[in-house]
Amino acid sequence: MIQIIGERLELVRNAWFNPGFLSPRPLSLVGFTSYWGWNLGIAILLLPIAVYIVKSGQRLFFFSFLALFILANIFQFSFRIEHNHSLINYFLVLSNFYVARLLVLLWAHNTYWKLTTAMTVFLLIASGILNLMAVKNDFQWYVFDASSQPFIQWIKTQTDPDSIFLAHQELYDPVTMAGRKNYLGHSYYTSVMGYNTSVREKNIALFSQANDAVILGKMRQEKIDYIAVSTDPGQGLFSLGSKTVLENTLSVVYRDAHVIVYKL
Structure with a gap:
Protein backbone atom coordinates (compact mmCIF):
# COMPACT_ATOMS: atom_id res chain seq x y z
CA MET A 1 0.00 0.00 0.00
CA ILE A 2 2.81 2.35 0.84
CA GLN A 3 5.84 2.54 -1.40
CA ILE A 4 8.72 4.90 -1.98
CA ILE A 5 9.12 6.77 -5.24
CA GLY A 6 11.71 9.23 -6.36
CA GLU A 7 15.44 9.21 -6.00
CA ARG A 8 18.10 11.84 -5.47
CA LEU A 9 21.47 10.19 -5.89
CA GLU A 10 23.85 12.36 -3.97
CA LEU A 11 27.03 11.19 -2.33
CA VAL A 12 27.73 12.93 0.97
CA ARG A 13 31.11 11.90 2.28
CA ASN A 14 31.60 11.39 6.01
CA ALA A 15 28.24 12.98 6.90
CA TRP A 16 26.52 11.89 10.09
CA PHE A 17 23.87 14.58 10.53
CA ASN A 18 22.11 14.74 7.17
CA PRO A 19 18.41 15.52 7.66
CA GLY A 20 15.68 15.13 5.07
CA PHE A 21 16.65 11.79 3.49
CA LEU A 22 16.16 12.30 -0.28
CA SER A 23 13.87 15.33 -0.13
CA PRO A 24 14.82 18.31 -2.35
CA ARG A 25 17.74 20.56 -1.44
CA PRO A 26 18.02 23.13 -0.01
CA LEU A 27 15.99 21.42 2.70
CA SER A 28 12.71 23.09 3.65
CA LEU A 29 9.57 22.08 5.51
CA VAL A 30 7.51 22.45 2.32
CA GLY A 31 9.93 20.36 0.29
CA PHE A 32 10.20 17.67 2.98
CA THR A 33 6.41 17.44 3.40
CA SER A 34 5.85 17.38 -0.35
CA TYR A 35 8.44 14.62 -0.82
CA TRP A 36 6.80 12.31 1.69
CA GLY A 37 3.33 13.30 0.51
CA TRP A 38 4.18 12.06 -2.98
CA ASN A 39 5.85 8.94 -1.63
CA LEU A 40 3.21 7.90 0.89
CA GLY A 41 0.18 9.10 -1.04
CA ILE A 42 -3.16 8.99 0.76
CA ALA A 43 -1.64 6.72 3.40
CA ILE A 44 -0.04 9.79 4.98
CA LEU A 45 -3.59 10.82 6.00
CA LEU A 46 -4.83 7.36 6.95
CA LEU A 47 -1.92 6.31 9.14
CA PRO A 48 -2.49 8.85 11.98
CA ILE A 49 -6.16 7.81 12.15
CA ALA A 50 -5.23 4.13 12.11
CA VAL A 51 -2.79 4.61 14.99
CA TYR A 52 -5.24 6.70 17.00
CA ILE A 53 -7.99 4.06 17.06
CA VAL A 54 -5.86 1.09 18.16
CA LYS A 55 -5.26 -0.04 21.73
CA SER A 56 -2.57 1.64 23.81
CA GLY A 57 -0.18 -1.31 23.57
CA GLN A 58 -0.50 -1.38 19.79
CA ARG A 59 0.04 2.37 19.72
CA LEU A 60 3.23 2.02 21.75
CA PHE A 61 4.42 -0.66 19.36
CA PHE A 62 3.87 1.75 16.45
CA PHE A 63 5.92 4.46 18.13
CA SER A 64 8.73 1.97 18.70
CA PHE A 65 9.26 1.43 14.97
CA LEU A 66 8.32 5.02 14.09
CA ALA A 67 11.78 5.76 15.48
CA LEU A 68 13.24 4.04 12.39
CA PHE A 69 11.52 6.55 10.11
CA ILE A 70 12.57 9.51 12.26
CA LEU A 71 16.21 8.42 12.51
CA ALA A 72 16.42 7.73 8.76
CA ASN A 73 15.27 11.30 8.13
CA ILE A 74 17.82 12.84 10.49
CA PHE A 75 21.03 10.83 10.25
CA GLN A 76 23.07 9.17 7.52
CA PHE A 77 24.00 5.67 8.66
CA SER A 78 26.18 4.61 5.74
CA PHE A 79 28.41 6.13 3.11
CA ARG A 80 25.43 6.95 0.88
CA ILE A 81 22.27 8.59 2.20
CA GLU A 82 19.91 6.56 -0.01
CA HIS A 83 20.90 3.40 1.88
CA ASN A 84 18.74 4.67 4.74
CA HIS A 85 15.81 3.29 2.75
CA SER A 86 16.27 -0.08 4.48
CA LEU A 87 15.14 1.49 7.78
CA ILE A 88 12.25 3.25 6.09
CA ASN A 89 11.15 0.01 4.42
CA TYR A 90 10.79 -1.68 7.81
CA PHE A 91 8.69 1.23 9.02
CA LEU A 92 6.46 1.12 5.93
CA VAL A 93 5.91 -2.64 6.08
CA LEU A 94 4.75 -2.49 9.70
CA SER A 95 2.68 0.65 9.09
CA ASN A 96 0.71 -1.15 6.40
CA PHE A 97 -0.81 -3.44 9.05
CA TYR A 98 -2.34 -0.43 10.82
CA VAL A 99 -3.74 1.01 7.60
CA ALA A 100 -5.13 -2.40 6.63
CA ARG A 101 -6.86 -2.74 10.00
CA LEU A 102 -8.46 0.68 9.55
CA LEU A 103 -9.82 -0.40 6.16
CA VAL A 104 -11.25 -3.60 7.64
CA LEU A 105 -13.05 -1.63 10.36
CA LEU A 106 -14.49 0.81 7.82
CA TRP A 107 -15.69 -2.03 5.61
CA ALA A 108 -17.62 -3.54 8.53
CA HIS A 109 -20.05 -0.60 8.56
CA ASN A 110 -22.94 0.25 6.24
CA THR A 111 -22.98 0.58 2.46
CA TYR A 112 -21.77 4.19 2.56
CA TRP A 113 -18.63 3.18 4.47
CA LYS A 114 -18.11 0.20 2.19
CA LEU A 115 -18.09 2.54 -0.81
CA THR A 116 -15.74 4.88 1.05
CA THR A 117 -13.42 1.97 1.82
CA ALA A 118 -13.46 0.81 -1.79
CA MET A 119 -12.59 4.33 -2.97
CA THR A 120 -9.81 4.56 -0.38
CA VAL A 121 -8.32 1.26 -1.53
CA PHE A 122 -8.47 2.51 -5.12
CA LEU A 123 -6.61 5.70 -4.16
CA LEU A 124 -3.98 3.71 -2.26
CA ILE A 125 -3.39 1.53 -5.30
CA ALA A 126 -3.43 4.53 -7.64
CA SER A 127 -0.74 6.29 -5.61
CA GLY A 128 1.37 3.14 -5.88
CA ILE A 129 0.96 3.11 -9.67
CA LEU A 130 3.29 6.12 -9.77
CA ASN A 131 6.06 3.67 -8.93
CA LEU A 132 5.56 2.07 -12.33
CA MET A 133 7.12 5.18 -13.86
CA ALA A 134 10.46 3.76 -12.77
CA VAL A 135 9.76 0.76 -15.03
CA LYS A 136 8.49 2.95 -17.88
CA ASN A 137 11.57 5.18 -17.77
CA ASP A 138 14.03 2.32 -17.40
CA PHE A 139 16.30 1.21 -20.22
CA GLN A 140 17.92 -2.00 -21.35
CA TRP A 141 21.57 -2.61 -20.62
CA TYR A 142 23.18 -5.61 -22.23
CA VAL A 143 25.72 -7.30 -19.99
CA PHE A 144 28.29 -9.58 -21.56
CA ASP A 145 28.53 -13.21 -20.56
CA ALA A 146 31.88 -13.78 -18.87
Missing part, protein backbone atom coordinates in the same frame (compact mmCIF):
# COMPACT_ATOMS: atom_id res chain seq x y z
CA SER A 147 32.34 -17.17 -20.52
CA SER A 148 32.10 -15.57 -23.97
CA GLN A 149 34.68 -12.85 -23.36
CA PRO A 150 38.20 -13.69 -24.61
CA PHE A 151 39.77 -11.09 -22.30
CA ILE A 152 38.23 -12.64 -19.19
CA GLN A 153 39.21 -16.11 -20.31
CA TRP A 154 42.77 -14.94 -20.93
CA ILE A 155 42.99 -13.42 -17.44
CA LYS A 156 41.67 -16.61 -15.85
CA THR A 157 44.03 -18.93 -17.71
CA GLN A 158 47.17 -16.84 -18.24
CA THR A 159 47.61 -14.80 -15.05
CA ASP A 160 48.34 -15.66 -11.45
CA PRO A 161 45.32 -15.60 -9.10
CA ASP A 162 47.02 -12.90 -7.00
CA SER A 163 47.73 -10.62 -9.97
CA ILE A 164 46.88 -6.93 -9.68
CA PHE A 165 45.70 -4.97 -12.72
CA LEU A 166 45.65 -1.26 -13.33
CA ALA A 167 42.54 -1.01 -15.50
CA HIS A 168 39.64 1.22 -16.42
CA GLN A 169 37.02 1.53 -13.67
CA GLU A 170 34.00 -0.29 -15.04
CA LEU A 171 30.77 -1.24 -13.32
CA TYR A 172 31.04 -4.74 -14.77
CA ASP A 173 34.79 -5.02 -14.50
CA PRO A 174 36.27 -7.89 -16.55
CA VAL A 175 39.28 -7.99 -14.23
CA THR A 176 37.27 -8.64 -11.08
CA MET A 177 34.83 -10.87 -12.95
CA ALA A 178 37.83 -13.03 -13.84
CA GLY A 179 38.75 -13.27 -10.16
CA ARG A 180 41.69 -10.86 -10.17
CA LYS A 181 42.29 -7.58 -8.37
CA ASN A 182 41.87 -4.15 -9.91
CA TYR A 183 44.13 -1.52 -8.33
CA LEU A 184 41.11 0.76 -7.92
CA GLY A 185 37.78 -0.65 -8.99
CA HIS A 186 34.56 1.17 -9.71
CA SER A 187 34.09 4.12 -7.35
CA TYR A 188 30.56 3.06 -6.36
CA TYR A 189 31.72 -0.12 -4.66
CA THR A 190 34.74 1.41 -2.97
CA SER A 191 32.70 4.36 -1.68
CA VAL A 192 29.88 2.16 -0.37
CA MET A 193 32.37 0.09 1.61
CA GLY A 194 33.80 3.29 3.09
CA TYR A 195 37.36 2.73 1.90
CA ASN A 196 39.77 5.63 1.98
CA THR A 197 40.68 5.65 -1.71
CA SER A 198 42.21 9.13 -1.88
CA VAL A 199 45.80 7.83 -1.99
CA ARG A 200 45.11 5.46 -4.86
CA GLU A 201 43.09 8.09 -6.71
CA LYS A 202 46.13 10.39 -6.56
CA ASN A 203 48.38 7.56 -7.69
CA ILE A 204 46.17 6.82 -10.67
CA ALA A 205 46.24 10.49 -11.67
CA LEU A 206 50.03 10.19 -11.63
CA PHE A 207 50.09 6.81 -13.38
CA SER A 208 47.86 8.08 -16.18
CA GLN A 209 50.74 10.36 -17.18
CA ALA A 210 53.19 7.47 -17.36
CA ASN A 211 55.82 9.29 -19.39
CA ASP A 212 59.03 7.95 -17.85
CA ALA A 213 60.56 4.95 -16.13
CA VAL A 214 60.21 6.56 -12.69
CA ILE A 215 56.42 6.40 -12.83
CA LEU A 216 56.56 2.83 -14.09
CA GLY A 217 58.76 2.06 -11.09
CA LYS A 218 56.13 3.54 -8.76
CA MET A 219 53.56 1.23 -10.33
CA ARG A 220 55.79 -1.74 -9.55
CA GLN A 221 56.14 -0.49 -5.97
CA GLU A 222 52.35 -0.66 -5.73
CA LYS A 223 52.66 -4.33 -6.78
CA ILE A 224 50.78 -3.75 -10.04
CA ASP A 225 51.45 -6.63 -12.43
CA TYR A 226 49.50 -5.66 -15.55
CA ILE A 227 48.28 -2.46 -17.18
CA ALA A 228 45.07 -2.85 -19.18
CA VAL A 229 44.58 0.05 -21.59
CA SER A 230 41.14 0.41 -23.14
CA THR A 231 41.07 1.26 -26.84
CA ASP A 232 37.40 2.29 -26.74
CA PRO A 233 36.83 6.06 -27.10
CA GLY A 234 36.39 7.89 -23.80
CA GLN A 235 37.34 4.93 -21.61
CA GLY A 236 41.09 5.21 -21.38
CA LEU A 237 42.98 5.92 -18.17
CA PHE A 238 46.08 6.95 -20.06
CA SER A 239 46.95 9.95 -22.19
CA LEU A 240 48.17 9.54 -25.75
CA GLY A 241 51.75 10.30 -24.73
CA SER A 242 51.77 7.77 -21.91
CA LYS A 243 50.38 5.10 -24.25
CA THR A 244 53.40 5.66 -26.47
CA VAL A 245 55.74 5.18 -23.49
CA LEU A 246 53.96 1.97 -22.52
CA GLU A 247 54.17 0.69 -26.08
CA ASN A 248 57.90 1.42 -26.30
CA THR A 249 58.84 0.26 -22.80
CA LEU A 250 56.66 -2.69 -21.86
CA SER A 251 55.76 -5.92 -23.59
CA VAL A 252 52.23 -6.52 -24.84
CA VAL A 253 50.86 -9.79 -23.46
CA TYR A 254 47.28 -9.48 -24.70
CA ARG A 255 45.48 -7.48 -27.35
CA ASP A 256 41.98 -7.46 -28.82
CA ALA A 257 39.61 -4.91 -30.35
CA HIS A 258 38.87 -3.30 -26.96
CA VAL A 259 41.92 -3.62 -24.72
CA ILE A 260 45.70 -3.88 -24.75
CA VAL A 261 47.46 -5.44 -21.74
CA TYR A 262 51.06 -4.64 -20.85
CA LYS A 263 53.19 -6.64 -18.42
CA LEU A 264 55.02 -4.57 -15.83
Whole structure:
Protein backbone atom coordinates (compact mmCIF):
# COMPACT_ATOMS: atom_id res chain seq x y z
CA MET A 1 0.00 0.00 0.00
CA ILE A 2 2.81 2.35 0.84
CA GLN A 3 5.84 2.54 -1.40
CA ILE A 4 8.72 4.90 -1.98
CA ILE A 5 9.12 6.77 -5.24
CA GLY A 6 11.71 9.23 -6.36
CA GLU A 7 15.44 9.21 -6.00
CA ARG A 8 18.10 11.84 -5.47
CA LEU A 9 21.47 10.19 -5.89
CA GLU A 10 23.85 12.36 -3.97
CA LEU A 11 27.03 11.19 -2.33
CA VAL A 12 27.73 12.93 0.97
CA ARG A 13 31.11 11.90 2.28
CA ASN A 14 31.60 11.39 6.01
CA ALA A 15 28.24 12.98 6.90
CA TRP A 16 26.52 11.89 10.09
CA PHE A 17 23.87 14.58 10.53
CA ASN A 18 22.11 14.74 7.17
CA PRO A 19 18.41 15.52 7.66
CA GLY A 20 15.68 15.13 5.07
CA PHE A 21 16.65 11.79 3.49
CA LEU A 22 16.16 12.30 -0.28
CA SER A 23 13.87 15.33 -0.13
CA PRO A 24 14.82 18.31 -2.35
CA ARG A 25 17.74 20.56 -1.44
CA PRO A 26 18.02 23.13 -0.01
CA LEU A 27 15.99 21.42 2.70
CA SER A 28 12.71 23.09 3.65
CA LEU A 29 9.57 22.08 5.51
CA VAL A 30 7.51 22.45 2.32
CA GLY A 31 9.93 20.36 0.29
CA PHE A 32 10.20 17.67 2.98
CA THR A 33 6.41 17.44 3.40
CA SER A 34 5.85 17.38 -0.35
CA TYR A 35 8.44 14.62 -0.82
CA TRP A 36 6.80 12.31 1.69
CA GLY A 37 3.33 13.30 0.51
CA TRP A 38 4.18 12.06 -2.98
CA ASN A 39 5.85 8.94 -1.63
CA LEU A 40 3.21 7.90 0.89
CA GLY A 41 0.18 9.10 -1.04
CA ILE A 42 -3.16 8.99 0.76
CA ALA A 43 -1.64 6.72 3.40
CA ILE A 44 -0.04 9.79 4.98
CA LEU A 45 -3.59 10.82 6.00
CA LEU A 46 -4.83 7.36 6.95
CA LEU A 47 -1.92 6.31 9.14
CA PRO A 48 -2.49 8.85 11.98
CA ILE A 49 -6.16 7.81 12.15
CA ALA A 50 -5.23 4.13 12.11
CA VAL A 51 -2.79 4.61 14.99
CA TYR A 52 -5.24 6.70 17.00
CA ILE A 53 -7.99 4.06 17.06
CA VAL A 54 -5.86 1.09 18.16
CA LYS A 55 -5.26 -0.04 21.73
CA SER A 56 -2.57 1.64 23.81
CA GLY A 57 -0.18 -1.31 23.57
CA GLN A 58 -0.50 -1.38 19.79
CA ARG A 59 0.04 2.37 19.72
CA LEU A 60 3.23 2.02 21.75
CA PHE A 61 4.42 -0.66 19.36
CA PHE A 62 3.87 1.75 16.45
CA PHE A 63 5.92 4.46 18.13
CA SER A 64 8.73 1.97 18.70
CA PHE A 65 9.26 1.43 14.97
CA LEU A 66 8.32 5.02 14.09
CA ALA A 67 11.78 5.76 15.48
CA LEU A 68 13.24 4.04 12.39
CA PHE A 69 11.52 6.55 10.11
CA ILE A 70 12.57 9.51 12.26
CA LEU A 71 16.21 8.42 12.51
CA ALA A 72 16.42 7.73 8.76
CA ASN A 73 15.27 11.30 8.13
CA ILE A 74 17.82 12.84 10.49
CA PHE A 75 21.03 10.83 10.25
CA GLN A 76 23.07 9.17 7.52
CA PHE A 77 24.00 5.67 8.66
CA SER A 78 26.18 4.61 5.74
CA PHE A 79 28.41 6.13 3.11
CA ARG A 80 25.43 6.95 0.88
CA ILE A 81 22.27 8.59 2.20
CA GLU A 82 19.91 6.56 -0.01
CA HIS A 83 20.90 3.40 1.88
CA ASN A 84 18.74 4.67 4.74
CA HIS A 85 15.81 3.29 2.75
CA SER A 86 16.27 -0.08 4.48
CA LEU A 87 15.14 1.49 7.78
CA ILE A 88 12.25 3.25 6.09
CA ASN A 89 11.15 0.01 4.42
CA TYR A 90 10.79 -1.68 7.81
CA PHE A 91 8.69 1.23 9.02
CA LEU A 92 6.46 1.12 5.93
CA VAL A 93 5.91 -2.64 6.08
CA LEU A 94 4.75 -2.49 9.70
CA SER A 95 2.68 0.65 9.09
CA ASN A 96 0.71 -1.15 6.40
CA PHE A 97 -0.81 -3.44 9.05
CA TYR A 98 -2.34 -0.43 10.82
CA VAL A 99 -3.74 1.01 7.60
CA ALA A 100 -5.13 -2.40 6.63
CA ARG A 101 -6.86 -2.74 10.00
CA LEU A 102 -8.46 0.68 9.55
CA LEU A 103 -9.82 -0.40 6.16
CA VAL A 104 -11.25 -3.60 7.64
CA LEU A 105 -13.05 -1.63 10.36
CA LEU A 106 -14.49 0.81 7.82
CA TRP A 107 -15.69 -2.03 5.61
CA ALA A 108 -17.62 -3.54 8.53
CA HIS A 109 -20.05 -0.60 8.56
CA ASN A 110 -22.94 0.25 6.24
CA THR A 111 -22.98 0.58 2.46
CA TYR A 112 -21.77 4.19 2.56
CA TRP A 113 -18.63 3.18 4.47
CA LYS A 114 -18.11 0.20 2.19
CA LEU A 115 -18.09 2.54 -0.81
CA THR A 116 -15.74 4.88 1.05
CA THR A 117 -13.42 1.97 1.82
CA ALA A 118 -13.46 0.81 -1.79
CA MET A 119 -12.59 4.33 -2.97
CA THR A 120 -9.81 4.56 -0.38
CA VAL A 121 -8.32 1.26 -1.53
CA PHE A 122 -8.47 2.51 -5.12
CA LEU A 123 -6.61 5.70 -4.16
CA LEU A 124 -3.98 3.71 -2.26
CA ILE A 125 -3.39 1.53 -5.30
CA ALA A 126 -3.43 4.53 -7.64
CA SER A 127 -0.74 6.29 -5.61
CA GLY A 128 1.37 3.14 -5.88
CA ILE A 129 0.96 3.11 -9.67
CA LEU A 130 3.29 6.12 -9.77
CA ASN A 131 6.06 3.67 -8.93
CA LEU A 132 5.56 2.07 -12.33
CA MET A 133 7.12 5.18 -13.86
CA ALA A 134 10.46 3.76 -12.77
CA VAL A 135 9.76 0.76 -15.03
CA LYS A 136 8.49 2.95 -17.88
CA ASN A 137 11.57 5.18 -17.77
CA ASP A 138 14.03 2.32 -17.40
CA PHE A 139 16.30 1.21 -20.22
CA GLN A 140 17.92 -2.00 -21.35
CA TRP A 141 21.57 -2.61 -20.62
CA TYR A 142 23.18 -5.61 -22.23
CA VAL A 143 25.72 -7.30 -19.99
CA PHE A 144 28.29 -9.58 -21.56
CA ASP A 145 28.53 -13.21 -20.56
CA ALA A 146 31.88 -13.78 -18.87
CA SER A 147 32.34 -17.17 -20.52
CA SER A 148 32.10 -15.57 -23.97
CA GLN A 149 34.68 -12.85 -23.36
CA PRO A 150 38.20 -13.69 -24.61
CA PHE A 151 39.77 -11.09 -22.30
CA ILE A 152 38.23 -12.64 -19.19
CA GLN A 153 39.21 -16.11 -20.31
CA TRP A 154 42.77 -14.94 -20.93
CA ILE A 155 42.99 -13.42 -17.44
CA LYS A 156 41.67 -16.61 -15.85
CA THR A 157 44.03 -18.93 -17.71
CA GLN A 158 47.17 -16.84 -18.24
CA THR A 159 47.61 -14.80 -15.05
CA ASP A 160 48.34 -15.66 -11.45
CA PRO A 161 45.32 -15.60 -9.10
CA ASP A 162 47.02 -12.90 -7.00
CA SER A 163 47.73 -10.62 -9.97
CA ILE A 164 46.88 -6.93 -9.68
CA PHE A 165 45.70 -4.97 -12.72
CA LEU A 166 45.65 -1.26 -13.33
CA ALA A 167 42.54 -1.01 -15.50
CA HIS A 168 39.64 1.22 -16.42
CA GLN A 169 37.02 1.53 -13.67
CA GLU A 170 34.00 -0.29 -15.04
CA LEU A 171 30.77 -1.24 -13.32
CA TYR A 172 31.04 -4.74 -14.77
CA ASP A 173 34.79 -5.02 -14.50
CA PRO A 174 36.27 -7.89 -16.55
CA VAL A 175 39.28 -7.99 -14.23
CA THR A 176 37.27 -8.64 -11.08
CA MET A 177 34.83 -10.87 -12.95
CA ALA A 178 37.83 -13.03 -13.84
CA GLY A 179 38.75 -13.27 -10.16
CA ARG A 180 41.69 -10.86 -10.17
CA LYS A 181 42.29 -7.58 -8.37
CA ASN A 182 41.87 -4.15 -9.91
CA TYR A 183 44.13 -1.52 -8.33
CA LEU A 184 41.11 0.76 -7.92
CA GLY A 185 37.78 -0.65 -8.99
CA HIS A 186 34.56 1.17 -9.71
CA SER A 187 34.09 4.12 -7.35
CA TYR A 188 30.56 3.06 -6.36
CA TYR A 189 31.72 -0.12 -4.66
CA THR A 190 34.74 1.41 -2.97
CA SER A 191 32.70 4.36 -1.68
CA VAL A 192 29.88 2.16 -0.37
CA MET A 193 32.37 0.09 1.61
CA GLY A 194 33.80 3.29 3.09
CA TYR A 195 37.36 2.73 1.90
CA ASN A 196 39.77 5.63 1.98
CA THR A 197 40.68 5.65 -1.71
CA SER A 198 42.21 9.13 -1.88
CA VAL A 199 45.80 7.83 -1.99
CA ARG A 200 45.11 5.46 -4.86
CA GLU A 201 43.09 8.09 -6.71
CA LYS A 202 46.13 10.39 -6.56
CA ASN A 203 48.38 7.56 -7.69
CA ILE A 204 46.17 6.82 -10.67
CA ALA A 205 46.24 10.49 -11.67
CA LEU A 206 50.03 10.19 -11.63
CA PHE A 207 50.09 6.81 -13.38
CA SER A 208 47.86 8.08 -16.18
CA GLN A 209 50.74 10.36 -17.18
CA ALA A 210 53.19 7.47 -17.36
CA ASN A 211 55.82 9.29 -19.39
CA ASP A 212 59.03 7.95 -17.85
CA ALA A 213 60.56 4.95 -16.13
CA VAL A 214 60.21 6.56 -12.69
CA ILE A 215 56.42 6.40 -12.83
CA LEU A 216 56.56 2.83 -14.09
CA GLY A 217 58.76 2.06 -11.09
CA LYS A 218 56.13 3.54 -8.76
CA MET A 219 53.56 1.23 -10.33
CA ARG A 220 55.79 -1.74 -9.55
CA GLN A 221 56.14 -0.49 -5.97
CA GLU A 222 52.35 -0.66 -5.73
CA LYS A 223 52.66 -4.33 -6.78
CA ILE A 224 50.78 -3.75 -10.04
CA ASP A 225 51.45 -6.63 -12.43
CA TYR A 226 49.50 -5.66 -15.55
CA ILE A 227 48.28 -2.46 -17.18
CA ALA A 228 45.07 -2.85 -19.18
CA VAL A 229 44.58 0.05 -21.59
CA SER A 230 41.14 0.41 -23.14
CA THR A 231 41.07 1.26 -26.84
CA ASP A 232 37.40 2.29 -26.74
CA PRO A 233 36.83 6.06 -27.10
CA GLY A 234 36.39 7.89 -23.80
CA GLN A 235 37.34 4.93 -21.61
CA GLY A 236 41.09 5.21 -21.38
CA LEU A 237 42.98 5.92 -18.17
CA PHE A 238 46.08 6.95 -20.06
CA SER A 239 46.95 9.95 -22.19
CA LEU A 240 48.17 9.54 -25.75
CA GLY A 241 51.75 10.30 -24.73
CA SER A 242 51.77 7.77 -21.91
CA LYS A 243 50.38 5.10 -24.25
CA THR A 244 53.40 5.66 -26.47
CA VAL A 245 55.74 5.18 -23.49
CA LEU A 246 53.96 1.97 -22.52
CA GLU A 247 54.17 0.69 -26.08
CA ASN A 248 57.90 1.42 -26.30
CA THR A 249 58.84 0.26 -22.80
CA LEU A 250 56.66 -2.69 -21.86
CA SER A 251 55.76 -5.92 -23.59
CA VAL A 252 52.23 -6.52 -24.84
CA VAL A 253 50.86 -9.79 -23.46
CA TYR A 254 47.28 -9.48 -24.70
CA ARG A 255 45.48 -7.48 -27.35
CA ASP A 256 41.98 -7.46 -28.82
CA ALA A 257 39.61 -4.91 -30.35
CA HIS A 258 38.87 -3.30 -26.96
CA VAL A 259 41.92 -3.62 -24.72
CA ILE A 260 45.70 -3.88 -24.75
CA VAL A 261 47.46 -5.44 -21.74
CA TYR A 262 51.06 -4.64 -20.85
CA LYS A 263 53.19 -6.64 -18.42
CA LEU A 264 55.02 -4.57 -15.83
